[in-house]
Amino acid sequence: MKIICVGRNYAKHAKELNNPIPKEPVIFLKPETAIPLKNHPFFYPEFSKDIHYEAEVVIRIKKVGKHIQKEFANKYYDELSLGIDFTARDIQEECKEKGLPWEKAKAFDGSAAVGKFLPKTEFKELNNLSFSLNINGEKKQEGNTSDMIFDIDSIIAYVSSFITLKIGDLIFTGTPAGVGPIAIGDNFEGYLENKKVLEISVR
Numbered sequence: 001m002k003i004i005c006v007g008r009n010y011a012k013h014a015k016e017l018n019n020p021i022p023k024e025p026v027i028f029l030k031p032e033t034a035i036p037l038k039n040h041p042f043f044y045p046e047f048s049k050d051i052h053y054e055a056e057v058v059i060r061i062k063k064v065g066k067h068i069q070k071e072f073a074n075k076y077y078d079e080l081s082l083g084i085d086f087t088a089r090d091i092q093e094e095c096k097e098k099g100l101p102w103e104k105a106k107a108f109d110g111s112a113a114v115g116k117f118l119p120k121t122e123f124k125e126l127n128n129l130s131f132s133l134n135i136n137g138e139k140k141q142e143g144n145t146s147d148m149i150f151d152i153d154s155i156i157a158y159v160s161s162f163i164t165l166k167i168g169d170l171i172f173t174g175t176p177a178g179v180g181p182i183a184i185g186d187n188f189e190g191y192l193e194n195k196k197v198l199e200i201s202v203r
């Protein structure tokens with residue numbers, strides 16, 4: 001099982017980090033060990049002083065596929081959730097400056113929090129789905145999949161042209177604007193539309 005993440009998939013978020021708007025999806029991977037153990041908190045890692053939250057819609061692959069055409073991509077997933085792509089922003093900046101890969105900043109243990117999966121049939125339109133993240137009861141980040149630069153089906157088609165997708169693989173589809181630092185003691189709640197699917201705290 002692998003976790004594929006899309007970076008810079010919302011124009012306003014690309015801008016807030018001074019990144020160009022990409023012409024094709026920016027992708028990177030996290031290992032299975034990035035998913036926090038069930039009911040465990042997110043443990044603030046010692047190697048960073050600037051961990052950020054990035055709330056993202058996550059889809060789960062249900063069928064093996066390679067070179068999937070966009071028009072058939074919707075047959076490869078039927079559940080989605082909200083996840084947090086925890087990012088060591090200080091380490092990522094160092095990596096970017098040096099032109100190095102981002103794994104140290106993105107793929108560490110616990111960096112891929114993901115909520116309960118719901119069937120996609122529970123939502124009217126996946127390309128017009130609102131989602132949000134509360135921290136300590138206050139709304140800190142909200143987005144809508146209609147603002148994605150590359151929609152879910154385009155991402156599946158693109159990723160599968162390089163990497164075979166297998167059952168259970170997760171795709172983090174990118175974060176909207178409004179990312180920010182986390183602190184020990186924070187409590188996160190994630191919503192797809194008005195359905196609460198994620199809850200995790202920081203220790």
Ligand code: MG
Nearest residue numbers: 054085174175
């Ligand atoms: Mg992200």
